Amino acid sequence: MQEKPYFCPNCRSNRVKFSVITSYAQSFQKDALSGSITEFKDPNAIAESEPTIQCLICHFTGNELRFIKQAEREPRMNTPTTPLY
Numbered sequence: 574m575q576e577k578p579y580f581c582p583n584c585r586s587n588r589v590k591f592s593v594i595t596s597y598a599q600s601f602q603k604d605a606l607s608g609s610i611t612e613f614k615d616p617n618a619i620a621e622s623e624p625t626i627q628c629l630i631c632h633f634t635g636n637e638l639r640f641i642k643q644a645e646r647e648p649r650m651n652t653p654t655t656p657l658y
């Protein structure tokens with residue numbers, strides 16, 4: 574994953590809360606007659622060139638690049654947080 578700001582292109586209100594979706598392959602063996610599972614191997618993460626990101630606000634799922642591009646299009650404004658009296 575890249576160390577760049579994300580911005581959800583769907584709800585356009587979330588820059589903070591995401592999850593990364595990783596695919597795993599877990600091989601197992603079955604008994605040919607009964608169909609019962611006889612052996613489970615350890616799961617292996619499937620390496621993906623580009624991670625899949627999910628927005629935790631609207632549950633939109635897309636390539637990491639879509640979130641990065643949206644953040645580049647609409648960068649967060651550095652507005653001062655101190656109120657003016």
Ligand SMILES: [Zn+2]
Binds near residue numbers: 583
């Ligand atoms: Zn969203």
